Amino acid sequence: MIYQDSEITIRSATNADCERVQTLVFGILREYGLEPDFEGTDRDIADIETHYLKRGGVFEIIEDAPEGNLLGTCGLYPLDAETVELRKMYFSPELRGKGFGKKTLTRMIKKSRALGFKKIYLETAVVLKEAVALYEKFGFQPTDEKHTPRCDAAYFLNLH
Numbered sequence: 014m015i016y017q018d019s020e021i022t023i024r025s026a027t028n029a030d031c032e033r034v035q036t037l038v039f040g041i042l043r044e045y046g047l048e049p050d051f052e053g054t055d056r057d058i059a060d061i062e063t064h065y066l067k068r069g070g071v072f073e074i075i076e077d078a079p080e081g082n083l084l085g086t087c088g089l090y091p092l093d094a095e096t097v098e099l100r101k102m103y104f105s106p107e108l109r110g111k112g113f114g115k116k117t118l119t120r121m122i123k124k125s126r127a128l129g130f131k132k133i134y135l136e137t138a139v140v141l142k143e144a145v146a147l148y149e150k151f152g153f154q155p156t157d158e159k160h161t162p163r164c165d166a167a168y169f170l171n172l173h
Contacts, residue, residue, distance in 0.1 A: 015073060015120075026061045026072040026086070033083045034058045034074065034101075041103045045140050047163050054161050057090065058101060065090060070097065071124055075104075075113065084108045087117050089125060092134065097125050099135040102144065114147050122151070122172070131172050136164035 016023040026034060035058050039049040049055050057064035065072040068091050075085035085104040089097045099121055104113055125133050136159055137144055145166065153168035 017078060020078055021084075022076045022078045022081075023073055024076070025066070026074045028060060028062050030074055030083070031059055031061055034061065034086055037083050037086060037105060038101055038103050041105070042163075045138065047138055047140065050163065054163065057088070058086075061088075069128065071121070071128075072101070073117075073120075075108065075117075085113060085117070087121060089121055089128070089133075091128075091130070094129075095131040096134055097128070097130040097132075099133050109143070114143070118147060118151055122170070126172050133170045133172065134158075134167070135169075136161045136167045138164050139166050 014022065014024050035055070038055065038058060042049050051059070061072045064070075065088050070089045070091050072088040073086070074083055076083055083105070085108050087102040088100045090100045091097050102114070102117060102121075122133065133153075134156075135148065135153070137148070139145060148168050151170065153170045156167045156169050159165070159167045
C-alpha cells in the first residue's frame with residue numbers, strides 16, 4: 014500500500030487490475046477523441062507485471078475507498094539504465110481538478126530519482142491540455158523525439 018485514507022487508496026497494480034485499467038484508459042482516450050491501440054501503444058496495460066514491475070518500473074492505481082472503484086493510473090516504464098518513460102497517467106472525471114495530477118507527478122519524479130534514473134521522458138497528445146500544462150509547469154521540456162502515432166508532443170525532464 015502506497016497511501017490510504019478514508020476516501021482514497023493508492024497502490025501498486027497487478028495483472029488482476031489490467032481489465033479495469035484498460036477500461037479507464039480507453040474511456041478517457043475516447044473522451045478526448047483518441048483511439049486506443051491495444052496491439053501497439055496500449056499493449057503494456059494487458060500485462061502490467063511484465064511491462065512495468067519485472068522491468069524495474071512502477072504502475073500505480075488510485076481507487077476510492079472502501080468501494081475500490083478505479084479513479085486513476087500512472088506508470089514508470091524503464092527505457093534504459095538512465096531514462097524512464099512516464100506512461101498512462103490518466104484520471105477519471107471525478108478525480109480531475111483536485112490536485113491528484115500534481116501529487117502523482119511529484120510522486121513519480123521522486124520515485125524516478127530513487128530508482129536511479131537521470132531523465133523522465135513522456136509522450137502525449139496536445140488535446141490533453143490539462144496534462145500538457147501540468148508537465149510544462151513541472152519543467153518538462155519539449156523534444157522532437159516521438160514514437161507513438163497518436164501522440165503529437167513529447168517532453169523530457171532531467172533529474173539531476
